Amino acid sequence: MPFEQVRPLMGMGGDKIIPKLTGIDADSKQGKSLIRGWSEAFRKVISMTSGEVEASKPxxxxxxxxxxxxxIPASAALMVGDTHYDAxxxxxxxxxxxxxxxxGGNMNVPGEFYDDELLLEVLENLTFSAD
Incomplete structure (x- = not known):
């Protein structure tokens, strides 16, 4: 899926809880701005600071x-990323x-790659329990 099409995906959550994770520290100016934007699109947003993790991706x-x-257990999650570090x-x-x-992204990594329609279908059918 082309990177430009990520923004519309962010608004498709509806009543579902779709966790979002970024490598940007939640306490930074950019992190606070992202959390504000995500809070408009999702029912629940969590944030993390660099002090909560011992090491960054990979x-x-x-x-x-x-x-x-x-x-949630790892088996109930799907991580959507854009780098080999995410994978x-x-x-x-x-x-x-x-x-x-x-x-500019290196996609020479193993994993699941979907065309746009199939990725949307996969994401629409995911359920998460976070309450």
Missing amino acids: DADIVAVALRKFG EAAQKAGVRYVLLRRS
Whole structure:
């Protein structure tokens, strides 16, 4: 899926809880701006600060912290990323993942790649328990 099409995906959550994770520290100016935007599109948004994780991607620690905060097992999660670091972190955490294609990104990694329609179908049929 081309990177430009990510924004419309963010609004498709409806009543579902779709966790979002980024490598940007929640305490940073950019992080606070992202959280504000995501809060408009999603029922529940969590944030993390650099102090809550021991290592960044491709280490699995950041994914494990997100899973704990949402109260879901790795088997119930799908990580959507755009770099090989995302893929590696998801694999180490035992989480399924898909990667978005974007210019300059290295997609020479194992994993699941979907065309636009199939990715939308997969995301629409996911359920998460975070309450």
